[in-house]
Amino acid sequence: MATESANGVSSPELNERDVVITTNDNRNFTVKIGVARVSKTINNMIQDLGESLDLSSGIPLPNVDGPIFEKVLEWCEEHKNAPEIKVEQDPHTRERKWFTMTEWEEEYFRKFLSHLWDLAMAANYLEIPSLYYYTCQKLAERIKGRTPEQIREMFGIEDDLTEEEKAEIRRTNVWCTY
Amino acid sequence: MSGYSLDQRLSLKRNVLGLRVQQQSIIVESSFMETSDRCNTNMRYSHHSPINDENSLIEMQNQSFESLRRQDPTLFYKTPGTVKFVRRRTSFDSDEDYFAKYRVPDHVLLLIFSHLNKKDLVSVVRTCKRFLNIAYNNKSFWSFLNLENKHISEHSLHSLLDRKIEILRLTGATLQSSDSIPPFIGNFIRPSSLTHLDLSHAKFDNLDALVYFLGRCSSLECLSLEACYVNDSACIEIAKNSKLQCLNMIMASGWETRGLIAIMNQCKQLAELNLGWANLTPEMIRNFVRTAPITLQRLNLSGTRTNADMNDESVRLLCQRCPNLMELDLSDNNLITSKSIPYFRAMPCLRKLDLARCYGIEPRDYLTLNTSRLEELNIHNCTSDEGVEFLREFLHPTLINESIFSIVARPTVGEAATSIWGMRTRDIY
Numbered sequence: 001m002a003t004e005s006a007n008g009v010s011s012p013e014l015n016e017r018d019v020v021i022t023t024n025d026n027r028n029f030t031v032k033i034g035v036a037r038v039s040k041t042i043n044n045m046i047q048d049l050g051e052s053l054d055l056s057s058g059i060p061l062p063n064v065d066g067p068i069f070e071k072v073l074e075w076c077e078e079h080k081n082a083p084e085i086k087v088e089q090d091p092h093t094r095e096r097k098w099f100t101m102t103e104w105e106e107e108y109f110r111k112f113l114s115h116l117w118d119l120a121m122a123a124n125y126l127e128i129p130s131l132y133y134y135t136c137q138k139l140a141e142r143i144k145g146r147t148p149e150q151i152r153e154m155f156g157i158e159d160d161l162t163e164e165e166k167a168e169i170r171r172t173n174v175w176c177t178y
Numbered sequence: 179m180s181g182y183s184l185d186q187r188l189s190l191k192r193n194v195l196g197l198r199v200q201q202q203s204i205i206v207e208s209s210f211m212e213t214s215d216r217c218n219t220n221m222r223y224s225h226h227s228p229i230n231d232e233n234s235l236i237e238m239q240n241q242s243f244e245s246l247r248r249q250d251p252t253l254f255y256k257t258p259g260t261v262k263f264v265r266r267r268t269s270f271d272s273d274e275d276y277f278a279k280y281r282v283p284d285h286v287l288l289l290i291f292s293h294l295n296k297k298d299l300v301s302v303v304r305t306c307k308r309f310l311n312i313a314y315n316n317k318s319f320w321s322f323l324n325l326e327n328k329h330i331s332e333h334s335l336h337s338l339l340d341r342k343i344e345i346l347r348l349t350g351a352t353l354q355s356s357d358s359i360p361p362f363i364g365n366f367i368r369p370s371s372l373t374h375l376d377l378s379h380a381k382f383d384n385l386d387a388l389v390y391f392l393g394r395c396s397s398l399e400c401l402s403l404e405a406c407y408v409n410d411s412a413c414i415e416i417a418k419n420s421k422l423q424c425l426n427m428i429m430a431s432g433w434e435t436r437g438l439i440a441i442m443n444q445c446k447q448l449a450e451l452n453l454g455w456a457n458l459t460p461e462m463i464r465n466f467v468r469t470a471p472i473t474l475q476r477l478n479l480s481g482t483r484t485n486a487d488m489n490d491e492s493v494r495l496l497c498q499r500c501p502n503l504m505e506l507d508l509s510d511n512n513l514i515t516s517k518s519i520p521y522f523r524a525m526p527c528l529r530k531l532d533l534a535r536c537y538g539i540e541p542r543d544y545l546t547l548n549t550s551r552l553e554e555l556n557i558h559n560c561t562s563d564e565g566v567e568f569l570r571e572f573l574h575p576t577l578i579n580e581s582i583f584s585i586v587a588r589p590t591v592g593e594a595a596t597s598i599w600g601m602r603t604r605d606i607y
Contacts, residue, residue: 095606096292120286136286140293144607148304160307169310172337173300175330 019046020058027066028058031073038076040127063125068118075131078104085130099137109138116142117155287312295605296323317342317371324596324603325351332356332387339370339394346372347589347596347603350379355387370394376589376598378404378426388412395419400599402426402589413437417444424450424599426587428478431457438462442469449473450587454507455481463487467495474500478586480509480532493518502527507584509534509556516543523550532584534558541565545572552576 015034021042022028036059037043045059061069088097101109112119116139123132143151152159161169291302291313299319303310313319320338322345329352338346372395382388388408392415399421409432416422417440425441425448427433438458441448448471458466464487470477477500482488488511497503504527508514515538522531523546531547533539534556541561554577561569570578585591589598596604 090602090606098293098607117282121282124283124286133289136289137293139290143290143294143302144298146298146301148301151301151305157306157309159305161304161310165307165310166304169300169304171331172334173303175325175328175334176297176300 021069022058022060023064023066023069024062025066027069029066029069029073031076032080035073035076035080038080038128038130039072040129042126061126064122068115068122071112071115071119072122072126072128072131075108076128078108079128079130082130085133087133099134101134105134109134284312288316291316291319293607294319295607296320314341317344321345322601322603323347326596327351329354332391335391336394339372340368342371344371345374345598345601345603347376347598348380349376349590351377352381353383353387353391355382355384368394369396371397373397374400374589374598374601376402377406378402378589380406382407385409385412389415392416398422400424400587400589402587402598403430404588405429407432408437410434410437410440414440417441420444421447423447424587426450426452426589427456428452428454428588429456433457434459435461435465439465439469442466442471446471447473450476452478452584452587454478454584454586455510458482458485460485460487463492467492467499470496470499472500473502475502475527476505476586477503478507478532478584480507480511480534480584482511484512486513489513490515490517490521494521497521497525501525504528505530505584505586507532507586508536509558509584511536512538514538516540519543519546523547525550528552530554530556532556533560536560544569547576548573550576554578554580556581558582 015032015037017033018030019033019036020028020030021036033046037046042059042061064072085099089095090097109116116135119131120135120139123129123135142154146154151157287309291299294302299313303313320341320343323338323343324347326347327350330348331354333356335353375395375398385407388406389411392412395415396418398416398419401416401419401422401424404426405428408427408430413433414437416425417437422441422445425445433456442465451470451474453466463482463485466479477496479488479496490513493508493514498521503525506522506525506528509532512535514533514536519539522528528550529552531552531554535558537560539560541557544555544557544561547555552573553575555569555573556579557566557569558579566578590596594600596602
């Protein structure tokens with residue numbers, strides 16, 4: 001499937017070509033352009049370079065490390081031909097509608113459950129909407145039904161609320177506890 | 179558990195805890211002393227345990243005595259609840275501290291929180307200062323809430339207003355006034371963002387609390403005080419909502435002329451008004467028919483019964499003043515007579531007319547409505563079944579006695595369970 005781009009560097013053949021991507025721990029990944037451009041950030045870089053693109057010299061990614069990029073690539077490979085995700089909201093209440101995940105996606109997140117934040121941050125930086133939105137939904141799923149103590153523990157958050165603040169929050173939200 | 183060997187047991191515990199315990203050494207954490215003691219007891223009676231072998235026990239002791247000590251208690255704290263023992267400031271799944279490693283941007287947190295319902299949001303708020311600020315200051319998280327039949331304190335209510343709640347359902351709720359309003363709440367004059375407020379059958383232990391609450395509302399579009407006890411001060415606060423379109427006062431009590439006039443004079447956009455059985459005095463009716471906003475499209479003025487001022491003259495004035503009325507419910511007004519029929523007939527927009535139990539009208543005079551454009555006429559108990567059949571034929575296509583209840587301005591009607599005026603108040607997830 002050809003992806004059209006502004007300056008015409010895109011074509012089915014180009015998608016089959018390899019590009020080298022270097023992560024911040026100096027690991028080189030050789031990736032098919034069609035897979036790499038699932039990331040809008042990388043896609044923009046490829047487009048900006050245009051004809052002068054030297055595929056062997058590599059694209060540097062200063063904000064992503066190797067182990068995480070490996071996981072991100074797995075997602076990109078699976079989603080290289082996927083259509084753009086649609087973020088839907090309830091028309092009345094503006095509530096976000098949850099995405100339904102495929103079996104593969106569920107398994108993917110099961111496998112990398114302990115790296116959800118890394119994935120979210122990488123997806124945010126690399127502009128991969130599907131991975132970004134789905135990971136955030138997974139993180140929300142983890143928060144759901146948990147106590148503040150459990151959330152703190154799960155995400156390694158320091159409890160910096162004073163006792164007075166906690167009492168005030170409790171007092172003004174009694175309605176949700178029964 | 180008893181079927182496992184000690185090694186298996188330890189490794190199980192390691193897995194559960196995610197702790198890295200050296201293969202050769204046995205570390206007994208203080209938090210698990212109890213379990214460990216039990217292991218030791220079992221060990222004594224277990225013939226299959228490798229530690230039963232005296233040599234290996236001595237060997238193991240030599241190796242392990244160093245490490246067999248109490249864990250630093252500051253690494254652990256006890257939380258009542260499902261997860262009993264948790265390590266401080268680390269995560270179970272990986273040893274990374276996400277929030278120290280990354281500066282997670284607000285927009286990522288906002289996206290995550292946008293998936294949550296109110297209950298989970300409150301858990302998030304109670305987690306840390308940063309989460310509190312993000313969750314409290316984003317009004318889209320708190321735009322609607324259903325507190326049907328709950329007890330809610332004045333504190334909570336004002337806290338919700340501070341969170342910019344827009345749609346609030348307090349049907350049947352009990353509002354407890356707070357004795358001491360803390361200073362940071364006491365100083366508020368900030369108007370709330372409430373647009374839809376349903377206080378139907380709500381109870382207040384103190385009317386001042388209601389007045390105070392309504393005093394913060396200035397952008398209401400729909401309001402229901404069904405069966406509430408109100409006073410004129412509350413009505414004067416309601417009158418400040420100049421965008422009010424829909425007001426339901428059915429069965430309300432406690433109010434008087436001053437309050438009613440304030441609302442009529444200042445709410446110039448009122449389109450739906452329900453004053454059914456609202457304990458109107460003759461003076462109130464006299465004033466109402468002279469001050470009702472011209473914008474009214476649907477009006478319920480039923481149930482004044484033998485109120486001396488709900489007569490044909492009032493109907494004439496009302497019909498004159500509100501030419502845009504499409505729906506009019508004057509059921510249970512015994513002093514309305516056949517003289518009013520021409521006034522109804524002359525209403526250009528009137529499509530639905532309710533005159534149930536208006537015994538002052540001679541049934542024969544309904545026939546003169548044949549020139550009107552009425553779509554529905556409800557005259558329950560005014561004539562015999564045969565009479566109804568006859569009217570159905572004579573006034574065709576006008577429907578006769580199709581509906582029993584008037585739904586003018588009422589928040590939750592039909593199949594809706596928790597929606598008010600078509601706005602949902604319940605979380606999906």
